[in-house]
Amino acid sequence: MLRSSHAVVAMLVAALPTSALAAAPAATAQSFKGEYTVSFLGLSVAKAKFSSHYQGDSYFIDGTVSSAGIATLFDDTSGTISSKGKILGQQMQPQAFRADYKSGKKASVVDIRFANGAVTATQVIPEPKKRNPKTWIPLGGNDLTSVLDPMAATVIHADSLDKVCGRKVKFYDGEMRADLTLTYASKGSISVKGYKGDTVTCKMSFEPVAGYRKGRKALNYLKNKSQMMVTFAPLGQTGVYAPIHATVGTQIGTLTVSAGRFEAVE
Known part of the structure; x- marks a missing residue:
């Protein structure tokens, strides 16, 4: 599911469950849990559960993602996702990201390693097919510096809700580099x-x-037609804001990601 719906799932199923991610630096460990449902035209198609642990300036996240409902009839996919790194000031700095998943009988792996904010190694199994140079846009020398993995791409450090939007995030999922730009839409509860x-x-x-x-x-x-909206909520008094709901328009309808659980745990 992660690679087969490359952009949508990478941005939403993998990135949005970072609502369980991290808090401001603390001497004692803090833990968070998030549970999400992905639905299409009102029908559940995927579920995700994530746990995260944070202590000092280090974070670790692990979770599971799986097909659900009617989607299991067409694409029975399940997998695990993990990410670890540091928070330096208000900047996320990933160290490693890994996704292991199975779609039907096909097993796949995406493994990304980082150092000082830059990608140092990427492993994708099975290895991608040879690309047509006439249509393929290759990665350039500066494309993989100051980038975030799918787990860290939508976690926002801000002084208040008013300052969450109005930013651009460099996103890398193991193959594609993309920019995600957030602009203010509305407030709610x-x-x-x-x-x-x-x-x-x-x-x-x-x-x-x-x-x-x-x-x-x-x-x-x-890029040109989709309406994508992401709703953020604060993680306690930490100064971290994370997605709690999102919608993304696709050619065949709207995908909705909703948190059923968004909380700190002992």
């Missing part, structure tokens, strides 16, 4: 297990940079 309170919604735009095929209809739609 939400109530789920573990959180009841104020939220802010940002409109998210998607701009592929490299590591993709020109003319790909799904990416062109995401």
Whole structure:
């Protein structure tokens, strides 16, 4: 599921569950849990559960993602995702990201390693097929510096809800580099297990940079026509804001990601 729905799942199923990610530096360990449902046209198609642990300036996240409902009839996919790194000031700095998943009988792995904010190694199994140089936009020398993995790409450090939107994030999923730009849309409130309170919604735009095929209809739609909205909520008093709800328009309908649980745990 992660690679087969490359842009949508990388941005939403992998990135959004970082609501369980991290808090401000503390001497004692802090833990968070997030549970999400992905639905399409009102039908559940995937579920994700994540646990995260944070101590000092280090974080570690692990989780599971699986097909659900009617989607299991067409694409029975399940997998595990993990990410670790540090928070330096208000900057996420990943060290490692790994996704192991199985779709039907096909097993796949995406493993990304980082150092000082830059990608140092990427392993994708099975290895991608040879690309057509006439249509493929290759990664350039500076494309993999100051980038975030799918787990850290949408976690925001801000002084308040008013300052969550209005930023650009460099995103890398093991093949494609893209920019995600957040602009303010509205304020609201939400109530789920573990959180009841104020939220802010940002409109998210998607701009592929490299590591993709020109003319790909799904990416062109995401870039030029898709309506993508992400709603953020605070993790306690930590100064960290994370997605609690999102929608993304695709060529065949709207995908919705909703948190059923968004809370700190002992």
